[in-house]
Amino acid sequence: MRLLLLNGNTDSGITARLAALAEEAIPRLGLPAAQVVPATAPFGARYISTRAAVAIASHAVLAGLAANLGPANEAGFDAALIACFGEPGIEAAREVFPLPIVGMAEASIAAGLARAPRVALLTGGALWVPMLEEFARVRGFGPDRVMVRGVTPTGDMIARDPDGAVALLAEAARAAAADGAGVVVLGGAGLAGLAPRVAPLAGVPVLDSFDCALSAALGGRAPRGAPAAQAPMLGIDPSLARCFA
Incomplete structure (x- = not known):
């Protein structure tokens, strides 16, 4: 299998870290062997943390997919993973590209609800x-099913100092469990790889959203795109323009 791993942030260091984590996680999770091809969003925020950054990243994700896939997936990838918890542009990507496209939040909510009736998404950045919360509500999950908690450091801060974040994340996970969460999801590219360290301190199962997305992408549970006819676009990257021809 070939998996395109597209970081929706522009921090290439996080892309490299995610690629390394993927190589370690695939055999650990018992997933089919895969060639993981990492890519970084061509423009936008270093680490997405605002609505404006999400909006720009949606365009960047489409451009990044177009550059690596081609209009009809000529590169022959079996799936694409948008490695950004907010999943910028995922619905639009499924409308353009003819292959399964996975998001970290969507996959981890499904994995969490398979284990407990109420899940807490725990991420970095207030x-x-x-x-x-809006993301979950649009997908039909109210706070009785999916609650959201955050810690003050943003995901990129956590990625730069994971040792300093473990106790803070564990404290927030315990608080979410006290509020009724049966499973806690560590959400965000910057938090990938920390679940095994947080889980022993949390009192409830802790899932890594990146692991959940890999399992969906390589385990045959990825929603396949349904490309629609597109009107031509002007003034955009040539690779992406070809997808709207």
């Missing part, structure tokens, strides 16, 4: 809390 501004993500209302955005993810």
